[in-house]
Amino acid sequence: MIIQEHDHAARCFDIGGSKIVAADVTAAGAITVVGRTATPADNFNEFCNAIRALCPAGSDAISISIAGNIHPQSGVIQCANIPCIHGRRLATDLQQALARRIYLINDAKAFALAEARFGVAQDHNIVLAIILGTGVGGGIVINKNVLTGTDGTAGEWGHGPATAARTGFMLPDPVCNCGQRSCVDALGGARGLERIYKHMGAAPIDSVEIITAWQAGDPGAARAVDIWLDVVGGALANIVNFLAPSIVAVGGGLANSKPLIQALEREVDDRRLCRQSTPLLYAAVSGPEQGLLGAALNIQV
Ligand SMILES: [Zn+2]
Structure with missing residues (x-):
């Protein structure tokens, strides 16, 4: 360089x-x-x-x-x-x-490169870095080199169908920015959490308010977060089982909630083919x- x-x-x-x-x-x-x-x-x-x-x-x-x-x-x-x-x-x-x-x-x-070279994943060779922001995104870094893929989309894990296999919740089917319906991107970020909460019939509140209410023991917020964990944990487990990263660095606004990331860790762990005794998900440290x-x-x- x-x-x-x-x-x-x-x-x-x-x-x-x-x-x-x-x-x-x-x-x-x-x-x-x-x-x-x-x-x-x-x-x-x-x-x-x-x-x-x-x-x-x-x-x-x-x-x-x-x-x-x-x-x-x-x-x-x-x-x-x-x-x-x-x-x-x-x-x-x-x-x-x-x-x-x-x-x-x-x-x-x-973001993925920054985390793999300077951040929380600097001691790892197979790094998945995900962003849980308004939607979801991510990147893959192998042996310190970022993977672009044939068309540049490697690491974009948000544009396939969202499912709620564990909870059985009938998810809303918003049209994603990519043109498809019910993408993980549309249901797995902050806007997705808000869509799920609203789809339950509750008065709309923003993602920070939902997470705060969940932490305070509100049953409606707890249900929405549980469904969101089902959606995101399922999609993430698919990638973890496929790629077998040694760490998942988590960035974006939702990563500011430590309890949410800990709950996501448990959700992914339940679906891993090869469970580990050490945590897989860590909040990113590189910041803005x-x-x-x-x-x-x-x-x-
Ligand atoms: Zn999409």
């Missing part, structure tokens, strides 16, 4: 649908944020200008972590949150606009800077 060879900080960007964060990241993972700006989502020239304004003078390369799937061969990005880049060969187009080499990585894969760390780690020689 360039940052290790030359032992200086790399200018890295974390780009989401609402904001761009720029920072210098050293080989040791030290991060110095140098700027933030709103993401121009609808105009590609403005998008390029926003990044250019945060590039250091004279630099010949930058590295970006970004929402959206990047096809490893064509370089085409699919990004619903930032319409002006959707369908572009983003690295090529930015390279021309900014006259710099561009390194690009999907944000979930950046995970995209910047992953971008730095994605820089190739």
